[in-house]
Amino acid sequence: MAGLRVLDAGSNAGYDPFMFRKRGASYVLACEPFDFHRQATFLESVYESGVDFQRIGWQDLHPEVHGRFDYIHCHGVLYYEPHPTLLIERLRSMLAEGGTLLFGSMLLEDPLLSEYARFVPRSYYGDDTWWWVPGRLVMRWMLETSGFDVHELSVSPGPPGEFPTVNGYFLGTAGEPVLPPLDLLGSR
Numbered sequence: 001m002a003g004l005r006v007l008d009a010g011s012n013a014g015y016d017p018f019m020f021r022k023r024g025a026s027y028v029l030a031c032e033p034f035d036f037h038r039q040a041t042f043l044e045s046v047y048e049s050g051v052d053f054q055r056i057g058w059q060d061l062h063p064e065v066h067g068r069f070d071y072i073h074c075h076g077v078l079y080y081e082p083h084p085t086l087l088i089e090r091l092r093s094m095l096a097e098g099g100t101l102l103f104g105s106m107l108l109e110d111p112l113l114s115e116y117a118r119f120v121p122r123s124y125y126g127d128d129t130w131w132w133v134p135g136r137l138v139m140r141w142m143l144e145t146s147g148f149d150v151h152e153l154s155v156s157p158g159p160p161g162e163f164p165t166v167n168g169y170f171l172g173t174a175g176e177p178v179l180p181p182l183d184l185l186g187s188r
Contacts, residue, residue: 001025004070007094009058009087010077014040017051020073029066033057058087061094068096075104075169078139079120082131088146092177101148101172107155108135109164118163125161133165143170147177 002024008017011030017040020028028051032040037055044053058077072091078084088103095101108118114137124130134142140150150172158165 001071005029005067005096007031007061007066007069007072007091009061009072009074009091011040011053012036012076014043014051014053016073016075017053018043018047018049020071021049021051025071028052029054029069031056031058031061033060058090061090063093066094068099069094070096070099071102072099073102075102076106078103078105079124079130079133084132084134085142085146088142088148089177092147092174095174097174099174101143102169103143103148103172104167104169105139106133106158106165107139107168108133109158109166111136114138124165125159133163136168139168139170143172144175145178147175148172149175 001020003026006020006025006028008030011017011032013036014030017028017030030040030051030053033056037053040053044051072095074091078087081087114135117132117134117138119132120130122128136153143150150170152171153168155166155168158167
């Protein structure tokens with residue numbers, strides 16, 4: 001991480017941003033729109049690590065304002081988004097050429113469901129903020145369609161719930177989008 005500009009979208013209370021800084025990142029922008037931001041800024045007031053904690057969501061990120069990043073980390077955000085492709089496209093717009101994406105999401109556990117996504121209209125495991133859970137191949141296709149070259153996937157157990165999930169991480173680099181990017185209003 002030495003000398004890298006790092007973006008952490010969905011930073012929660014700040015563990016990952018603090019670790020990126022500790023590993024030598026020159027600049028870390030940590031974005032969290034929810035109350036977890038308060039805990040992160042309190043911890044920053046104690047640690048004085050130099051992480052730039054901002055109470056903004058991915059929708060507020062713009063390369064013209066925030067620049068581009070050598071390394072983007074986003075975990076635990078996608079399944080909360082009603083428009084997940086817009087999230088991925090925005091992250092792609094923030095990645096510098098030669099940059100790396102580490103993208104994590106809950107995924108359907110069953111490999112036979114890899115080509116499917118499950119819509120979760122009310123809740124999963126008592127959390128009413130989930131929208132849906134993609135299969136592994138669906139997630140890969142979304143990343144590739146949005147302009148990432150996906151290099152690997154690792155999985156670990158997900159939370160217990162109404163159907164089995166795994167926590168999956170994809171490692172990707174900048175590629176070419178299959179479709180022109182959508183703006184937030186959905187036009188091309």
